[in-house]
Amino acid sequence: MENSFTAVYEKLDDWYIGYVQELPGANVQERTLEEARESLREAIELILISNRELAEQQLSGKDVVREEINVKL
Template sequence: MSIKEFSVDRQCTAVFRKVPEGYIAFVEEFSGANTQGASLEEARTNLREAIALVVEANRAFSLAPMEEPQ
């Protein structure tokens, strides 16, 4: 199997909400991309990391070999 890599520029909606403990953050278009931070900047940094982890997990899942039906 041949794998070709390419990059995609895509705009997403990052939502930051102030809560008593700091900020919560999520991306509407990425299920599972959510986080929190004591400051807005920390929440932004954490959200970038969360997005990268979601993309990495989705990539690993899509490249995993399929099991044969029994």
């Protein structure tokens, strides 16, 4: 599965602050723009994996319908 997100990077003094507009909690602070990009990719992966695991735990034993949904913006 491949998703696209909007990354925003702001230079503050000696740091790059990065966050993802569509994913609250995905934010980083690094010395270089490239480090911020890589850290933000990792943050996105970790958040999505964690959210999926939490949802799996909450749905365990419940009668649910699970399906993929595509949205084009």
